[in-house]
Amino acid sequence: xxxxxxxxxxxxxxxxxxxxxxxxxxxxxxxxxxxxxxxxxxxxxxxxxxxxxxxxxxxxxxxxxxxxxxxxxxxxxxxxxxxxxxxxxxxxxxxxxxxxxxxxxxxxxxxxxxxxxxxxxxxxxxxxxxxxxxxxxxxxxxxxxxxxxxxxxxxxxxxxxxxxxxxxxxxxxxxxxxxxxxxxxxxxxxxxxxxxxxxxxxxxxxxxxxxxxxxxxxxxxxxxxxxxxxxxxxxxxxxxxxxxxxxxxxxxxxxxxxxxxxxxxxx
Amino acid sequence: xxxxxxxxxxxxxxxxxxxxxxxxxxxxxxxxxxxxxxxxxxxxxxxxxxxxxxxxxxxxxxxxxxxxxxxxxxxxxxxxxxxxxxxxxxxxxxxxxxxxxxxxxxxxxxxxxxxxxxxxxxxxxxxxxxxxxxxxxxxxxxxxxxxxxxxxxxxxxxxxxxxxxxxxxxxxxxxxxxxxxxxxxxxxxxxxxxxxxxxxxxxxxxxxxxxxxxxxxxxxxxxxxxxxxxxxxxxxxxxxxxxxxxxxxxxxxxxxxxxxxxxxxxx
Numbered sequence: 001x002x003x004x005x006x007x008x009x010x011x012x013x014x015x016x017x018x019x020x021x022x023x024x025x026x027x028x029x030x031x032x033x034x035x036x037x038x039x040x041x042x043x044x045x046x047x048x049x050x051x052x053x054x055x056x057x058x059x060x061x062x063x064x065x066x067x068x069x070x071x072x073x074x075x076x077x078x079x080x081x082x083x084x085x086x087x088x089x090x091x092x093x094x095x096x097x098x099x100x101x102x103x104x105x106x107x108x109x110x111x112x113x114x115x116x117x118x119x120x121x122x123x124x125x126x127x128x129x130x131x132x133x134x135x136x137x138x139x140x141x142x143x144x145x146x147x148x149x150x151x152x153x154x155x156x157x158x159x160x161x162x163x164x165x166x167x168x169x170x171x172x173x174x175x176x177x178x179x180x181x182x183x184x185x186x187x188x189x190x191x192x193x194x195x196x197x198x199x200x201x202x203x204x205x206x207x208x209x210x211x212x213x214x215x216x217x218x219x220x221x222x223x224x225x226x227x228x229x230x231x232x233x234x235x236x237x238x239x240x241x242x243x244x245x246x247x248x249x250x251x252x253x254x255x256x257x258x259x260x261x262x263x264x265x266x267x
Numbered sequence: 268x269x270x271x272x273x274x275x276x277x278x279x280x281x282x283x284x285x286x287x288x289x290x291x292x293x294x295x296x297x298x299x300x301x302x303x304x305x306x307x308x309x310x311x312x313x314x315x316x317x318x319x320x321x322x323x324x325x326x327x328x329x330x331x332x333x334x335x336x337x338x339x340x341x342x343x344x345x346x347x348x349x350x351x352x353x354x355x356x357x358x359x360x361x362x363x364x365x366x367x368x369x370x371x372x373x374x375x376x377x378x379x380x381x382x383x384x385x386x387x388x389x390x391x392x393x394x395x396x397x398x399x400x401x402x403x404x405x406x407x408x409x410x411x412x413x414x415x416x417x418x419x420x421x422x423x424x425x426x427x428x429x430x431x432x433x434x435x436x437x438x439x440x441x442x443x444x445x446x447x448x449x450x451x452x453x454x455x456x457x458x459x460x461x462x463x464x465x466x467x468x469x470x471x472x473x474x475x476x477x478x479x480x481x482x483x484x485x486x487x488x489x490x491x492x493x494x495x496x497x498x499x500x501x502x503x504x505x506x507x508x509x510x511x512x513x514x515x516x517x518x519x520x521x522x523x524x525x526x527x528x529x530x531x532x533x534x
Contacts (some may be wrong), residue, residue, distance in 0.1 A: 057468070134519075140510075142510065240408075240527075253401055
């Protein structure tokens with residue numbers, strides 16, 4: 001019989017709830033909370049270390065296939081009462097399966113001095129978790145070498161990003177960089193082609209750029225685009241040629257087309 | 268002085284609220300409700316007929332630039348009390364500007380017998396309004412000839428689709444088709460190349476297809492993809508070559524890449 005938690009004041013539950021809500025706490029503790037049977041199993045399969053697993057009695061029968069593999073992989077496993085699961089849930093219809101994962105080994109590292117290899121994407125101040133997750137999912141599917149998460153971008157270990165990424169966060173090589181302009185200046189000295197994606201008429205069409213590796217394309221904030229310093233530090237501005245009266249594409253659609261065009265040229 | 272509506276039971280307000288909530292009512296009345304200063308102005312600029320405009324006193328000072336152009340274009344304009352605006356709003360922080368537009372001339376027509384010209388997209392059972400809106404926005408930006416909305420796809424005149432489409436719904440040629448497999452069979456007889464986008468290993472890579480017009484690519488439901496009948500009726504299955512463990516791309520990212528690849532080959 002597993003231990004059963006019936007109180008929302010249980011220490012593990014309080015810890016998990018705070019991990020779900022607070023990105024600073026996630027960084028401090030080096031841990032994050034994952035919700036959903038399939039996403040939790042995905043974390044285990046991707047090599048994340050599971051400190052703690054929570055599930056309700058109903059989840060145990062509904063998601064037996066997932067939980068059978070996860071319970072032995074978790075350091076601790078607790079059955080929780082439905083009202084406890086509700087506290088941890090971020091979704092309308094919860095599957096009532098959660099796990100606390102450690103960032104160690106899978107956590108995004110600071111960009112540091114390590115050079116860029118292959119074709120990469122940089123995200124500066126991308127703030128919508130849905131966009132962030134979708135972009136990371138696309139980056140994994142298209143096989144980008146790594147993604148640099150820069151500036152005031154939203155935390156990739158937030159519940160919404162994890163969900164929208166469909167687990168890509170667990171597997172995609174990710175690095176952090178506070179100041180993307182500085183990183184671009186450093187990368188250029190190392191011979192990396194640094195591009196700024198800017199929806200401007202004077203930018204070069206992505207059709208005319210071959211993105212020979214090592215290369216990196218930066219995509220900016222949903223409303224304000226890239227910072228002027230970052231554009232300044234890039235080797236060239238690139239844009240998706242567009243028609244019609246739409247002023248720009250949605251951030252995740254535009255990133256999808258950019259990444260596709262980069263990777264297509266490598267095949 | 269404009270007429271001021273202070274009651275949520277006003278007939279125009281009740282009519283507008285029902286248009287916002289009920290897609291069957293929208294079709295019956297041939298009208299839809301638009302929310303937001305910029306989106307309402309976009310509707311006017313795109314040639315939509317505005318039967319009725321609503322705005323609060325605060326909106327009148329905040330969005331004077333938009334409302335100045337819209338008030339003369341609307342058949343009726345009402346100032347409404349904030350609690351009335353709240354009833355009509357779908358967003359957390361409303362701009363308190365709304366208009367009722369007529370579908371006439373701008374409404375999507377049944378696909379009928381009219382042939383396909385150029386390069387088109389078909390959406391079958393796309394049910395998430397955010398995806399639908401983003402895909403229509405991308406279709407306009409990339410210059411697709413038209414979009415066929417098929418099967419049980421969500422209503423393109425719902426508030427969420429209008430918002431995510433950034434007004435593309437007002438301008439993009441759209442047609443409806445209940446049964447996409449039937450349409451594909453008819454189009455094939457007319458010499459249109461009909462493709463089914465299916466994330467399957469045996470599908471042809473979109474890199475190997477030239478999408479010579481007239482051509483159309485169908486994208487299916489977020490979870491279940493295209494119906495078997497529609498795949499059967501297509502000339503070939505096409506797929507975006509993918510790596511990694513992501514089983515598929517998000518519907519709007521995948522549609523963006525498909526449309527880009529179609530349109531790129533026409534340039």
